[in-house]
Amino acid sequence: MTERPPKVIVTKIGFDGHDRGSRVIAACLRDAGMEVIYTPPWQEISAVVKLTVEEDADVIGISSLATDHLIVPQLLAELRAAGLSDVQVIVGGIVPAKDEAMLLQSGVARVFHPGSSLDDVVESVRALSEKRRALMGEST
Amino acid sequence: MSSLAQWEAEFAKGVVGDATTYNRSGIGIKPLYTPKDQSSVPYEEALGYPGSYPFTRGIYPTMYRGRSWSQRQLIGLGVPEDYNLRVKEILDLGASALSLIPCNSVFRGYDADEVPPALLGTCGTVINHVEDMRVALDGVPIGELSTAMNDPTPFTLLAFELAVAKRRGVPWTKITGTSNQSDCISHFVANHMFFRLALQGARRVIVDHIAFANKHVPGWNPLSIVGQHMQQAGATPAEAMAFTLCSGIQYAEDCLAAGMDPDQFLPRFTFFFDVSISFFEEVAKFRAGRRIWARLCRERFGAKDPRSWRFKFHGQTSGVDLTRQQPLNNVARVTAQAMAGIFGGLQSLHTDGYDEVFSTPTAEAARIAVATQNILREEAHLTDVIDPLGGSYYVESLTDEMESKIVSLIAMIDEAGGMYQAVEKGIVQRMIGESALAFQKKVDAGEQTIVGVNAYQVEEDSANYPSQDYPDAPRMQAYLGRLAEFKKSRSNADVEKAITALARSANTPKSNVFEHVVAAAEVGATHGEICGILRKELGFGHPLTVV
Numbered sequence: 001m002t003e004r005p006p007k008v009i010v011t012k013i014g015f016d017g018h019d020r021g022s023r024v025i026a027a028c029l030r031d032a033g034m035e036v037i038y039t040p041p042w043q044e045i046s047a048v049v050k051l052t053v054e055e056d057a058d059v060i061g062i063s064s065l066a067t068d069h070l071i072v073p074q075l076l077a078e079l080r081a082a083g084l085s086d087v088q089v090i091v092g093g094i095v096p097a098k099d100e101a102m103l104l105q106s107g108v109a110r111v112f113h114p115g116s117s118l119d120d121v122v123e124s125v126r127a128l129s130e131k132r133r134a135l136m137g138e139s140t
Numbered sequence: 141m142s143s144l145a146q147w148e149a150e151f152a153k154g155v156v157g158d159a160t161t162y163n164r165s166g167i168g169i170k171p172l173y174t175p176k177d178q179s180s181v182p183y184e185e186a187l188g189y190p191g192s193y194p195f196t197r198g199i200y201p202t203m204y205r206g207r208s209w210s211q212r213q214l215i216g217l218g219v220p221e222d223y224n225l226r227v228k229e230i231l232d233l234g235a236s237a238l239s240l241i242p243c244n245s246v247f248r249g250y251d252a253d254e255v256p257p258a259l260l261g262t263c264g265t266v267i268n269h270v271e272d273m274r275v276a277l278d279g280v281p282i283g284e285l286s287t288a289m290n291d292p293t294p295f296t297l298l299a300f301e302l303a304v305a306k307r308r309g310v311p312w313t314k315i316t317g318t319s320n321q322s323d324c325i326s327h328f329v330a331n332h333m334f335f336r337l338a339l340q341g342a343r344r345v346i347v348d349h350i351a352f353a354n355k356h357v358p359g360w361n362p363l364s365i366v367g368q369h370m371q372q373a374g375a376t377p378a379e380a381m382a383f384t385l386c387s388g389i390q391y392a393e394d395c396l397a398a399g400m401d402p403d404q405f406l407p408r409f410t411f412f413f414d415v416s417i418s419f420f421e422e423v424a425k426f427r428a429g430r431r432i433w434a435r436l437c438r439e440r441f442g443a444k445d446p447r448s449w450r451f452k453f454h455g456q457t458s459g460v461d462l463t464r465q466q467p468l469n470n471v472a473r474v475t476a477q478a479m480a481g482i483f484g485g486l487q488s489l490h491t492d493g494y495d496e497v498f499s500t501p502t503a504e505a506a507r508i509a510v511a512t513q514n515i516l517r518e519e520a521h522l523t524d525v526i527d528p529l530g531g532s533y534y535v536e537s538l539t540d541e542m543e544s545k546i547v548s549l550i551a552m553i554d555e556a557g558g559m560y561q562a563v564e565k566g567i568v569q570r571m572i573g574e575s576a577l578a579f580q581k582k583v584d585a586g587e588q589t590i591v592g593v594n595a596y597q598v599e600e601d602s603a604n605y606p607s608q609d610y611p612d613a614p615r616m617q618a619y620l621g622r623l624a625e626f627k628k629s630r631s632n633a634d635v636e637k638a639i640t641a642l643a644r645s646a647n648t649p650k651s652n653v654f655e656h657v658v659a660a661a662e663v664g665a666t667h668g669e670i671c672g673i674l675r676k677e678l679g680f681g682h683p684l685t686v687v
Binding site for chain 2: 017038042067
């Protein structure tokens, strides 16, 4: 069967509007051949969950430059409640070390900090997408 | 006798191939500049003297010999009491002006009781009403030092400050400072955090705010036109300067269209720029910007008073240049950036804390940031000579080249129908996005070195660096309790009346919306109530994002 490219939602929840990171990442994932669904900032958590269902996304990338990562555990909880615990969530931006531990514990697959290379992000998203497909029982 | 030809031959022996490098704005840089690179425009016309047209060498005759730039550190955390404590510390350390950063929930135009509590006060101070502002500014002599309110349309924080001044008996004519974040175009394009009202609604409120301030708070700068957001979002220095000047053109033309006198509003226009680590490019960016703005004010807007031609700007060292790797290196980066800003002739400066890549700066990092400015001024003596890089063959040539690049970008935006139209079509957003991606690719390819990121890496454990603590939950709970109390204690009939009048004003073209914002703040209307009604009447601010 033909390989379906990874499908990624790149979004921001909470209040912050700094979107350089999310835009650069979205463009770079798209250039790497992935299917990218990009949203403007300030998405409601429920809207992200709905979008994930509708798009059957493999990975959700949350960009957070101003403490919005603090509500990512809430997003994970709502994904689980919606039966989407296989969907992989990554966070990128300004995340203090103590918060990174908290995020990983709450189920975030990976946290990217300033200085992460685009290659690293692309490879990681690809691997996480494969992981999610495997969890779904889909061969990739 | 040495000759240029001889040097060229000797250089070519040592360096093989094309010796041109390119700065962030894409301008080719040669290894040497000589008198041959000087423009033919006479000195008085191209550069002149500090304080006179075209202000290339500085906007005041005395520059830092007369008065230092203002050391304006951004501060904002927790509840109003926390802000008050930190502001007093910073003033004791020598800061000469203050700046209030409200919580993100405030930036987005909501009260604390309308948002997820986990986010409250984590990135700025929660200020929701006049009583909060009274506490935040308690003991701060607001009639004597300049206060910057980082608060976009409809400028409720200034309204709260004016209400506090009235209660304290400080006349509004003594209030000085700036409405930072008043530039709705930059928010629409690049920093959506501050984008509260729909673009054309915000456009109208800005003009009303300028008219109100000019009349009632004459020492206040109601407009700060922001290049910082666009450069942080990825615009090159030339693009950031060009787009910012284009926004300035729109605001000035709107004021002219409203029948205002350019010699009244232009002296109160200010600018706010990013200062990146691309040292000479930044110096040239500012020198070129001053010259272009002076010309625009005199020739395009018809201003006659030399005070109207002055390009006053605040600089903030670029956070995007800072690295999480080997974070103490950021002190060196901030130093180089601050020097570029000082040699660029800024009027006020915020130096970033080295730990801003981890969190809101800790107290120690904030102290180092202020000390950096003091060291540059008083130990390194950077301020002994005005525009000390002026006359450098390189700097003058680069200033000219940045100027032509900026001028051609302005012409492109004019061609597109002006900045409002250009951003509504996404032209500017697309260009900035492309520049951001191009820069990141250069870094990834190793063409642009970033110490600790793509070169000179060391093994390290970044978990060792402290980060600023978030306000604790009980403190925020107590704040929410006080907010509820406040809402009960005020005259709700008066608030309702003021909000209704504000709504009516928003729908009446000749009425001044900001006048009604001030009136509502005085009777105790909250930030969320004021923003809420204007969102309803003028439209919610959806930015246009382009990927």
